[in-house]
Amino acid sequence: MNIKITNGNIIDPANGINRVADLYIADTRIVAIDKAPADFVADEEIDATGKNVIPGIVDLCARLRDPGQTHKASIASETNAAVAAGITTICCPPDTSPVLDTPSVAELIKSRCEAADKAKVVTLGALTKKLEGKQISSMGSLISAGCVGVSDGRKPVADSLVLRRVMQYAETYGLRVFLSPIDAWLTEGGCMHEGEVSARLGMPSLPEATETAAIARDLALVEKSGIKVHFNQLSTKHGAKLIQQGQADGQNITVDVSAHQLFLTDEEVATFDSMYHVRPPLRSREDLEGLREAVRNNVIGAICSDHQPHDIDAKTGPFPATEAGISSLETLLPLVLKLVDEGVLPLEQAISKLTCEPAKILEIDAGTLSIGNRADICIYNPDTKWVFNRDEMLSQGKNSPFDGWEFKGKVETTFVNGKKVFQI
Numbered sequence: 325m326n327i328k329i330t331n332g333n334i335i336d337p338a339n340g341i342n343r344v345a346d347l348y349i350a351d352t353r354i355v356a357i358d359k360a361p362a363d364f365v366a367d368e369e370i371d372a373t374g375k376n377v378i379p380g381i382v383d384l385c386a387r388l389r390d391p392g393q394t395h396k397a398s399i400a401s402e403t404n405a406a407v408a409a410g411i412t413t414i415c416c417p418p419d420t421s422p423v424l425d426t427p428s429v430a431e432l433i434k435s436r437c438e439a440a441d442k443a444k445v446v447t448l449g450a451l452t453k454k455l456e457g458k459q460i461s462s463m464g465s466l467i468s469a470g471c472v473g474v475s476d477g478r479k480p481v482a483d484s485l486v487l488r489r490v491m492q493y494a495e496t497y498g499l500r501v502f503l504s505p506i507d508a509w510l511t512e513g514g515c516m517h518e519g520e521v522s523a524r525l526g527m528p529s530l531p532e533a534t535e536t537a538a539i540a541r542d543l544a545l546v547e548k549s550g551i552k553v554h555f556n557q558l559s560t561k562h563g564a565k566l567i568q569q570g571q572a573d574g575q576n577i578t579v580d581v582s583a584h585q586l587f588l589t590d591e592e593v594a595t596f597d598s599m600y601h602v603r604p605p606l607r608s609r610e611d612l613e614g615l616r617e618a619v620r621n622n623v624i625g626a627i628c629s630d631h632q633p634h635d636i637d638a639k640t641g642p643f644p645a646t647e648a649g650i651s652s653l654e655t656l657l658p659l660v661l662k663l664v665d666e667g668v669l670p671l672e673q674a675i676s677k678l679t680c681e682p683a684k685i686l687e688i689d690a691g692t693l694s695i696g697n698r699a700d701i702c703i704y705n706p707d708t709k710w711v712f713n714r715d716e717m718l719s720q721g722k723n724s725p726f727d728g729w730e731f732k733g734k735v736e737t738t739f740v741n742g743k744k745v746f747q748i
Contacts, residue, residue: 325367326350327742328360332372332703336379337676338692347377349699352742356695370737372703378675380412380700380740382682382691384580385556386631386653388414388445389720391432392421397633397720399433402653403442405718407746409654410702410735411629413683413690414443417502418450419477425450425461427469434470442745444700446688448475448502451490457481460493467497472686475502478556478603482508484541491549500552500578500685505538505563506604515644517590517605525594528644530605535563543570546577554685555579557630559604561614568623578685579623581615582630583659584650586668588612588725598639598646599725602630616668619677626682629656633721651721655712657704658731665732699742708734 327349334357335342341357348356348364355361383406389397406414416433418424424433430447437445449466451474453459463474474494480503481487494501514530516522522529539555543566546553558564558581570577584602589609592600600606618624632649639646660678663669669677683691690700714727738746 325742326365328366328369329372329377329703330369332375332377334377334693335672335675336693337672338379338680339694341693342672347693349739349742352699354693354695354697354699357693370703374707375703375705375736378702378704379679379691379693380702380738381410381657381678382413382686383411383631383653383656384415384626384628384682384685385417386414386629387419387633388416389633390420390436391429396635396638399436399445400440401718401720402631402633403437403440403445405653406443407738407740408718408735410657410704410738411653412443412700412702412738412740413688414445415472415686416445416447417475417477418448419455419479423450423454424448425453425455425466427465430466430469430471443740446686447471448473450474451476451501452481452486455479457483457486460490463493463497463499467499472688473500473502473554476504478504478506480504480506480508480538484545488545488549491545491551495549495551500554500687502554502556503542504556505535505542505558507534507537510534510537515601515605516593517607519590519608521590521594527593532560532562535560535604536566539563539566543575546570546575550576552576557582557585557604557628558615558618558624559585559607559611561611564614564618564623568618571623578625580626580628580682581619581624582652583627583656584652584725586612586616586619586627586663587659592725593643596643597725598641598643599650599723601643601646601648602650603648620669625677626685627656627660627677628682629653633719634723635721639723649723650725651717651719651723653719654717655724655726657735658712658733661706661733662731699739701739702735703737704733704735706733708732710734
């Protein structure tokens with residue numbers, strides 16, 4: 325269909341656009357902004373007066389639980405929830421079941437995504453076979469199957485020699501390596517940040533060094549290999565400082581942060597509510613402010629959902645015994661817009677953290693409204709105030725700590741490849 329979106333405030337950070345204009349879609353692609361192409365006849369017009377028109381959101385990390393844990397969620401359910409939240413591209417880590425270390429698993433995910441026909445899904449292949457940290461995966465075949473990078477899937481490679489060889493191997497293919505900054509020897513049994521709160525509660529804890537020690541080791545290996553490395557879900561102020569120093573030294577390093585880490589701290593755990601059980605754990609107020617500063621200064625390039633849907637049983641029981649993770653696709657954009665309302669980020673920079681910056685990290689053709697690009701578009705009303713209700717979530721997982729939070733800015737329409745996949 326030929327579609328004309330009229331009078332919307334188009335915000336496209338990649339191209340420096342922030343103005344009211346018309347946007348034209350034809351044959352799945354964006355064909356013009358401002359002036360209609362010759363002979364263009366719209367099959368449908370959408371009035372976007374008073375609304376923001378942005379590139380479809382690119383989520384750097386979301387677990388879809390498919391294949392292997394479809395009692396928690398599925399590709400169909402989660403991509404449906406994604407488009408309702410303005411997310412048009414999802415990056416899936418390799419810790420599926422079976423592990424995404426063979427082309428057949430990548431092809432299975434691709435086929436289920438095509439059948440769902442909602443958000444796009446790109447995949448990261450496993451760094452090592454079965455994510456066991458011992459044998460290097462068949463990276464060449466994973467690339468051929470469409471994987472855009474390789475990842476440890478939050479199962480860090482403890483053996484530094486193996487990791488060094490993995491990096492060298494990945495460099496031969498020009499692959500970006502996605503690493504979870506976790507020291508494998510410091511995480512056993514911990515369930516929350518080590519600090520005053522954990523001491524008061526008597527809870528098994530995870531020290532800041534679980535992250536900073538891992539970053540220090542990995543940066544030393546990156547310096548020698550010169551490869552492209554992305555650190556997933558940073559959680560500490562000191563971790564951000566280490567990354568900043570590495571970037572200043574010229575290392576090819578990028579990093580993201582989960583949206584919830586910019587709003588929640590370890591104080592929340594004092595309620596013993598398992599909705600606040602996440603990995604990496606919620607850190608201190610000082611860490612939260614440090615992460616916000618790193619986002620503002622572009623040390624942290626992208627904000628992701630770190631979506632981890634769970635069934636009810638996974639979140640029932642004593643806090644340390646519950647499974648970590650938040651179902652967070654549907655709060656990604658609202659939380660980032662809240663950063664804007666709180667004066668942490670200007671709107672254009674905030675939108676870039678969700679669109680063009682994660683697309684650059686993944687090296688995919690997404691996250692912009694450039695002429696000729698696939699028409700992946702989110703239209704939201706910036707003035708709509710609404711209250712998040714856990715029971716109304718479209719995700720199969722209802723495990724969110726943001727129940728009852730008031731947000732401003734509501735997605736109304738989402739396009740993927742020029743097809744309207746969501747409308748309020």
